[in-house]
Amino acid sequence: MQAEGGVLSWRTEPAVALQPGQVRVRVKAAGINRADLLQKAGHYPPPPGTTDILGLECAGEVIETAGQTRWRVGDRVCALLAGGGMADEVVVDARHLLPVPRDMAWEDAAAIPEVFSTAWLNVFELGAAQPGEKVLIHAGASGVGTAAIQLCKAFGNPCWVSLGSQEKLETCQALGAEGGVLRHDGIATLKDFGPFNVALDPVGANYAPEHLDLLAQDGRWVLIGLMGGRNAELDLAKVLVKRLQLTGSTLRTRSADFKAGLLARMEEKLWPLFESGQLKPLVARTYTFDQAEEAFAELARDQVVGKIVLVNN
Template identity: 45%
Template sequence: MDLPDVMTAILVSQPGGPEVLVPAERPVPRPGAGELLIRVAAAGVNRPDVLQRRGVYPPPPGASDIPGLEVAGEVVAAGQGATHLIGSRVCALVAGGGYAEYALAPVGTCLPVPQSLDLAAAAALPETLFTVWINLFERGFATEGEWALIHGGTSGIGTMAIALCGLFGVKAIVTCGSDEKCEVARRLGAAAAINYGKQDFVAEALALTGGKGVNVVLDMVGGDYIPRNLSALAEDGRHVSIATQRGVSAEVSFLDVMRRRLTLTGSTLRPRSLAFKTLVAEELRANVWPFVESGQLRPVMDRTFPLRDAAAAHARMEAGDHVGKIVLVTA
């Protein structure tokens, strides 16, 4: 297949607000061994993209400076060991480069897109799916019959967490910023939804669990939420941090941690090794992808924007009104 020499990509012209995202021409990358070149049909928009745009979350060494951590499209070229995938439809977790007409992806972090799933929806899967699987189910050990408290219930992460909890028998309690979002979360399958502007989520979580507390917390808030989250945990509970929107510091009583045998953990995904991400992709293929293929698992979609309107997509994410995933499309 003849490939163009240049493509349109979205660059961060300087750290700042959404307006610093500008379309520009870049050379079309060429795949090396174990890499796929994907003609991008769609790219997911995620909170780390916003942080990169602001200048506080730079790409890891060797990654593209083009934002974008997940894509879906057709494989149009491949390096050694991956040529058998040319012509197939895939979605992929990438360390950068997604906001472009073409993107490179390691073969190990790609998953096949079934014909029943459109590519915009496929692009909304990898980042949230990897993140929730790693943190809620691997680090947080959420298991059937347990209670999970999930903040940001109608975000991309939150809606994916609700879906996976439903599939694996975990009872999800989520927090949201309005009664309307709480109603959406309940319709999506949350066991309960708490309006954090009107209700004390600690008291509500304890009441819902008969005073015992939740077994795991998935937290993207940080700051003063941390001690409150711990108060909502049951004995032997697990607290998993994945973001720090309200700050990176908190004061907690480690006497309480010891007495109730709590576990505090967390992770970031982007800097992890390709070997680790490949292992997670294999786990997802075995344990979760059958639900995608059967149609039982679909991402909650908010809005799509043309690639050139990436600034508008970021503005919508930062406004906080979205429910589910925001996606850029190239067509």
């Protein structure tokens, strides 16, 4: 599936030959992310050398391998991708696959790789959240947000959210958030719950000045998106006095080795929690591949809590 002029289209291509260390996966389901929305609109081209087929995560069955790999034909896997997941087949670095947790449905497995890796990387590795530290999660009802809430609960970090509706706030509290604010009321009142040690921020400019007041001494502000704009005026004296750290973070353009290491650490630390049911991807709605335009429109409306997933029928 590709996007041409903002319209999705299907095309048939010859199968890609495997290189040593690669695996071919028959795609059963693929998650949709905001990066896919941006690429569809022509605002987020894939990294150089990456397919222009949409899809940053999928789940499916191994149908071919090349070289030395842990995977065997028939294995159920989920994949972190730079692109290509919205297709019948995808070729992927074997190190970028993880086993589908026991008894998990394809659509749930397809909702794990991108959002849980983003949440884990930015809150717990780059954000260095320690047990007991407070975490602020913007867009808390998104796929990344709902993953981050569950991770915070699992690792002993009280968290608060900003989001768009009371219904979304109640769902996030049921997942484990302590509380939060509605974005149309502004985020300044979050100060009542702070100060926060880590902020996970996909918004950017609109919220930037408030972070300087919301963050604790030595606070870590991890910027992962610019939904609220790219230009902001900051009082740098507050950054200096509080010793704040601002880290910009993107995952799609990271090296293959970096992603392999990240996924290996996630398998060690998180997969037991998926197996036990303590962590679970939150799938709001599924569509078939043929309903992709409807699925993208649903995500653009920003009314769902969690992930929208395409199922390959």
